[in-house]
Amino acid sequence: MRATSHQFPENVHEALANPTLRQALSKMRGGFPVNRAQAISRLPEFDALRDTARDIKNHTLEHLDFYLERFEERVVANGGQVHWCETPQDARQTILEICQRLNARSVTKGKSMIAEEIALNDYLEEHDIRPVETDLGEYIIQLRKEPPSHIIAPAIHVTKDQVIEAFREAHTELPADRPLDEPRDLTDEARTMLRQEYFDADVGITGANFLVAETGTSTIVTNEGNGDLTQTLAKAHVVIASLEKIVPTMEDMATILRLLARSATGQEFSVYTTLSSGPKRKEDLDGPEEYHVVLLDNGRSDLLGTEFREILRCIRCSACMNHCPVYGAVGGHAYGWVYPGPMGAILTPTLIGIDQAGHLPNASTFCGKCEEVCPMRIPLPQLMRAYRTREHERGISPKATRWGLRLWRFLATRPRLYGAVTGLVARAIANLGWGQGVVTSLPLAGGWTSVRDLPVTQGRTFRSLYKQTKSYPASSTK
Amino acid sequence: MSAREAILGRVRASLGRGRLDVDKSAELDARLNAPIANLVPARGQVSGAAAVEDFIQMTLGAAATLEEVATDLEIPAAIARYLASENLPARLVQTQEIADRLDWDAVPQVETRSGPAVSEDEVGLAMALAGVAETGTLILRSGVQAPTTVNFLPDTHIVVLRRDDVVGGYEEAWARLRETCLDADGRLPRTVNMITGPSRTGDIEQTLQLGAHGPRRLHVVLVG
Known part of the structure; x- marks a missing residue:
């Protein structure tokens, strides 16, 4: 996808002016955070587990080369293959070649943020391979031709009415007058529409929440079961994952699993945690014939050497x-x-x-x-x-920020002047309220006050109050 | 230089070192070859009857249903009753592992077939390797005796779990996997499925719906 991060301020204005989006987002606050808090209250060791998990991941990153090599050895021993990819283009090309070798017409996909990162769907379509998103949220946004807006709830910005509209438009082979008003109807319809796709797809692509060095295993965590059908029914299972998904042992994975679902949706555990170790064995009755791990770097090996290394511990829980x-x-x-x-x-x-x-x-x-x-x-x-x-x-x-900071530094390094100016400002804002307790418009800050009120100051600065009482204004033990 | 060498080279450069020396590698290999449990929460350390009790509560909390029976002999009749009570067809696909274990002669009205599931199968029956008390999670593994499709394609998934196979935490389940499920080359089964309740989604306005792509119903038969 083409990045529009450079126009973030414009994007924000658009988002704030979108009532449908506000309606959709308002549902989030009563959901994930509340459920998370409840789940954590039932696990007294939660904070201690966080420390352990941090230490596990720090240890892993400190020896990342070693664990990546061991992981690869064991994937190969399991009958699979690891493809090292430096860039998104390398990863796209690798996946395309697998698909073309198998004459794939369509591929099913479980949810993967790395697939979004390398813009895989567009690339496959350009080469006449039809990607089918199977996670319900991803399916909805694929029909709507838009990117995900959340890493675990990709369609969180979409209202039910918009889903109904998208389904009516896409599923023209179904009767136009079918009832489709309830989330239940919509879930069932998606289930029906996608069932045959799993059987038809030659390649099933999933992401990975973990790559386990000990066993050469990739693990996905889902609630729907789409990732399982995707990998079990296709001829080849392609796992796309970035370097930092690696953990040393199953025990290390267990520790982080105890944090993941609770932090994400507030579930005690996700419905399906699926460990995949290679292609189907000789005697197996089902499962993919081939197993590939496409291992993406895309700047992470360099990132490891910077102060931003800690972001590589992220497990994409969305908390x-x-x-x-x-x-x-x-x-x-x-x-x-x-x-x-x-x-x-x-x-x-x-x-x-x-x-x-x-x-x-x-x-x-x-x-x-x-x-x-x-x-x-x-x-x-x-x-x-x-x-x-x-x-x-x-x-x-931005220039305004730089000038503002410069002005602030000038004042902040001159305590007497700082006191005088802030004292004046505090008094001025107190008077601006006209006894209402709030300021509804402020010169030079119209952008701020146009959408909210500024509570007035009490007329004195903290420093002047402190000087008078020689203690913190509120009762203090110091 | 291959992409592999380039990536590993950059990783090492970022870590400010070359390849690990022999001693350090041996130390890390020891960590991999004899994994040690990290902090296990108290609720993952229960055993015996307490573990079974916790497992039942947690799995019911995850929207599964559960029935307890005393012996394998009672299982077919219990399943026949369950199917009738849920208005489900008296027809199921079972894994070979289950077929070897259960005698269906007592309930001739239930039609059974063994092997992988196909899209027409409405009920699948499989055996769990373990049940984890901590979160009410079933552990199933693939193999010639246990095709994975049985766990995911049918609308209704019934899982037989022995009371003796209920463990406290995930680490105990890993121990069982390592003891009983590795092949001659020390490899895990192709897939290990940890299942906690029936399939669900909250992708439409965060409204919980059971039965997204996997089974709509998960029924546990606890035996022993």
């Missing part, structure tokens, strides 16, 4: 975006590429360049909620701050 006030207001498409929300604000500039995606690390209030909920303890705000610093150093942050 950061589910709790992000910015994501919750604008949705995923505004971020303009594959990965939205706080993890996307780090990964996107890393993968497509800070010139393209420099806005994203700025799309944060630094409320810290993302770091608070991240199961892998990735310090997301700190990494965003590091990107902001880089942008400032390279002079690519």
Whole structure:
């Protein structure tokens, strides 16, 4: 997909003005975060597991070359093949060659963010191979010809009415007057339409939540069962995964599995966790004849040597975006590429360049909620701050920001002047409220006050109150 | 230079070192060859009757149904009753592992066939290797005795689980896999399926729907 991250401000304005999107997003707040909190309250060891999981992944990254080599050896011993791909083009080409060798007309696909990252569907279509998304959310957005807006709920921005519209338009072979009003009807219709596709497809492509070095296993975690039908019924199972999906042992995977579903949907465990170790064995009665792992680098090997290494611990649970006030207001498409929300604000500039995606690390209030909920303890705000610093150093942050920062630095390094100016401002804003308690419009800040009110100040700054009482205004033990 | 060498070279450059030395490699190989459990939560450390009790609660919580029977002899009749109560056809596809275990003569009204499932099969019957108490998760593995399609194609999935096979946490299930399921070359079965409740989706307005692509119903027969 073509990135539009460079026009993030325009995307945001569009998103905020879209009532359908706001309606769809409003449902998220009562769902994922609430369910997550409940699931975690039932597992007292949750925080200790986060520490363990962080340490496992840090250990793995520190010895990534070793574990990748062991993984490959064991995939080969299982009868499979690993394809090392440096770039998205290499990965697309590798998959295309597998499909062409098998004379594939159609391929079924389980949900994969890496497939989005390399824009696989477009490429296959250009070469007359029909990709069929089988995850319900992915199927909906494939029909609507749009990218996912969330990493585990790709169609979270779509309302039921829009799904009905998309199904009526696409499934013209079904009676036009069929009832299709309930989510149940829609789920059943998708199930029916996709059933035969699994049998017809020559190649089944899935992502991977884990690659296990110990056993040469790829693991997917799903709720629908589409990933299982995709890999079991096709002639070849192609797994597309990036380097950092590797974990050393099954035990290490078990630890992270205890965090994944709880952090994502708030389930105790996802419905299907499927371990795949190679193609069907000689005596097996079903399963794919071939098993391929397409291992994508796309900049990650270099990323490993930078301060952004910690993002490579990400397990794509989506907790950061589910709790992000910015994501919750604008949705995923505004971020303009594959990965939205706080993890996307780090990964996107890393993968497509800070010139393209420099806005994203700025799309944060630094409320810290993302770091608070991240199961892998990735310090997301700190990494965003590091990107902001880089942008400032390279002079690519907006002029107004640079001037503002310069002005602030001038004041902040002159305490007396700072006190005088902030005292004046505090008094001015207090008077602006005209006794209403809020300011509804502010000179030079119309963009801010046009959509919200500013609570008035109390007339004094914290510093002047502190000087007067020589203690914190509220009761303090210090 | 191959892509493989290029990628591994960049990884090593980023880590600020060359190939690991022999001692370090041996240390990491030991970690891989004799895996050690990390922190296991208390609820993954239960055993015996407590584990069975937890398993039942968790699997019911995941929207599966469950029936307890005393011996294998009771299983066919229990399944016949279940099929009738759910208005399902008295016809099923079973794995060879189940066929070897159960005697269907007592319930001639149920038509059984053994082997992989096809799209017309409405009910599939398989045997679990283990049940994990921690989350009510069934562990099934593929093999000549147990084709995977039986677990995913039919609308209704019935799984037989022995009480003795209920374990506390996932790590115990891995131990069983390593003890009983590796082939002569030490390889895992082609696939291991961890199943917790029936298939579901929340992709339309976050409304939970059971039966997305996999089975709409998951029924556990706990025996022993």
